[in-house]
Amino acid sequence: MRASQLLGERYKEKPAEANLISHMLLLKGGYIRQVSNGIYSLLPPAKRVVAKIERIIREEMDSIDGQEVQMPVVMPRELWEESGRYKSIGSELVRFRDRNEHDMLLGMTHEEAAVHLSRNEAVTYNKYPFMIYQFQTKFRDEPRARGGLIRVREFTMKDAYSFHTSQKDLENYYEKCLAAYNRIFKRVGVPEVIAVGSDTGMMGGSVAHEFMLLCDAGEDTIAICNNCDYKANLEVAQARSKHKDYEEGKLEEEKLEEVYTPDIKSIDNLVSFFGLSAKNFIKAAVFAVQNSNKPLIVFIRGDLEVNEAKLKKVVYANVFPLTDYTDISLHFGFIGPLGLDTSKVDILFDKSLEGEExxxxxxxxxxxxLKGFSMKRDLIPEKFYDVAKINHGDECCVCNSGTIELSRGIEVGNIFQLGTKYTMSMNMTYTDVDGERKHPIMGCYGIGVGRLMASVLEVRHDDYGPIWPISIAPWHVHICILNGHKGNVKEVAFALYEKLKELKCEVIIDDRDVNAGVQFADADLLGIPVRVIVSPKNLDNNKIEISTRDKTIKKLVEKEDAVKEILDVVNDLLKA
Structure with missing residues (x-):
């Protein structure tokens, strides 16, 4: 490739709209251009990176017996009505009518399409297990598009769907896919990606993991124990339910008594008034629940907050902090668990209160x-739920000795054990070995390709531009010609270029008539791993300079040895 012919200009100035490093570098480097909010075109360098990421993913999916297919972007309403998601998903799902006035939609995920494709092809047990995967455009009318390719509305995803005849078989395959994902992230240059337990969200199912690249640009918060292997998204992270005073027997049951607390409503003010720790209070958080006329009161220990993602899973509906107090007969600031009219409100207790006094x-x-309230004496709920938000510095609930640390992370992939959520609702069955009709058990596995490219940039860059891992770099070698009008500089550079191309080396040459500063600045923005500099000064000594973008290698080699030396560096980087 000749730089003079490369489509996409590079810029020195930081784009005003860029709020993340990857967004800024992709715009400055001529990788992407915005078409609309959250919608981008990819220029040749980005397309080459994406193609290499897809190749790595494809190889790893094939290694675990994946079969590549292609499912449509546009689907009819009926498919999503079968699963129940046509109405349950909000405005993120784009619905429209075709010229025949038929209701259609743009796929934001393809569980329905995967079941539709498979249910007439796998009708007996001897077809199982199997996994299908695709690379396909998705559209999600994301209300908070931001950060370039990190959060977009239109995106390319590798999504895969596996089908099994037993839960055990799904679990075994799930572990294979988890290992394949770890290999993918290592191969694209981000081995530090970690798998964490996560919320299944709108996908449904019982078990899910997200693959997180820990960095400041991340929107998700990850709870990590500094002593054991516990890692989880904040949305599902288990909060420690007991505090040490109770466990060590320091709190004794007291008589229940009513205390006058005029205009004292907040936990902080109550702590000062009673001279007690916030852990000795019951906090009441009031929520509105979708499709319910009754407010929901969540009682939780005073030092904790309610995790709304956990709460949604408990009540099987969206929840929102209550803001409309019309016709609500509650004394806000003085709400307690005793004496509430359960015909007018729903009540839920967090595990942090279980057995407390x-x-x-x-x-x-x-x-x-009320002071001296006892959960063992005054009120014993039928059930307690884990709906508390975990905090930085909390004691780990798994090993009981480590400390929880909260980190930011970008979700670069996810996997789910879906169970029979879609195969039952869409009536996908097979004939088992015993002759019975059964619903197959599903798993699904996704990676956002563009987001992965941008995420790599968030952790593989310097002040001047990307430092692409060679496995996904747009080219392997970048030749710079300095003062090409002097002597035989251009002739030597192009001879080198043609020889490398002949040897199937991915190479770009800067053949433009621009000064060294412009060439080096553009080379930094392209981030090619190996840089070759051909200049009059070095050629006078029969030398050519070879360096790497990460500055770990810089050497002068004999002109006659340049091709071999360049290929040795490239091969060493590929092996590493």
Whole structure:
């Protein structure tokens, strides 16, 4: 490739709209151009990177017996009505009518299409297990498109769907896919990606993992124990339910008494008034629940907050902090668990309160709280739920000795054990060995290709541009010609270029009549791993300079040995 013919200009100035490093570098380097909010065109360098990422993913999917297919972007309403998601998903799903007034949609994910494709092809047990995968455009009308390719509306995803005749078989395959994903991220140059437990969200199912690249640009928060292997997205991370005072027997049961607390409503003010730790209070958080006329009161320990993602899974509906107090007969600031009318409100208790005593709670009476409340004596709920948000510095609930640290992360992939959510609702069955009709059990596995490219940039760059891992770099070698009008500089450079091309080396040559500063700045923005500099000064000594973009190698070699030396560096990087 000749730089003079390469489509896509590179810029010195930082684009005003870029709010992440990857977004800024992809715009400056001539990789992407915005078409609309959250919608981008890819220029040749980006397309080459994406193609290499796809090749690596394809190789790893094939290695675990994946079969590549192609499913449509546009689907009819009926498919998604079968699964129940046509109405349950909100405005993120783009719905439209075709010229025949038929309701259609743009696929944001392809579970329905995968079941539709497979249910007439795998009708007996001897077809199982199998996995199909594709690279396909998705469209999600994301309300918070940001960060270039990190959060977009239109994107390319590798999505895969496996089908099994037993839960055990799914679990075994799930582990194979998890290992394949770890290999993918290592091969594209981000081996530091970690797998964490996550929420299944709109996908459904029982078990899910997200693959997180820990970096400041991430939107997700990850809880990591510094002592054991526990890692989880904040949305599902288990909070420690007991505090040490209770476990060590320091809190004794006291008599329940009513205390006058005029205009004292917040936990902080109550802590000061009673001289107790926030852990000795019951906090009441009130939520509105989708499709319910009754408010939901969540009682939780005073030092904790409610995790809305966990709460949604418990009540099987979206929840929102209550803001409309019309016709609500609650004494806000003084709400407590005793004496509530359950015909007018729903009540839920967090696990942090289980077995606790000597607590302070609202008295459901303006200006009063109850002191000495005992969950073992005064009220024993049928069930407690883990709906608490974990905090930085909390003790790990798994090993009981490590400390939880919170880190930011970008989700670069996810895998789910879907179970029979889609095969049952869409009536996909097969004849088992015993002759019975059964629903296959599904797993699904996704990687956003463009997001992965941008995520690599978030951790593989310097102040001047990308430092692409050679496995996904747009080219392997970048030849710079300095003062090409002097002597035989251009002739030597192009001889080198043609020889490398002949040897199937991926090479780009900067043949433009521009000064060294412009060439080096553009070379930094392209981020090619190996740089070759042909200049009059070095050729006078029969030398050619070879360096690497990460600055670990810089050497002068004999002109006659240049091709071999360049290929040796390239091969060493590929092996590494």
């Amino acid at each position: 000597n607590l302070v709670c609202g008295a459901n009476k303006v200006g009063y709280h």
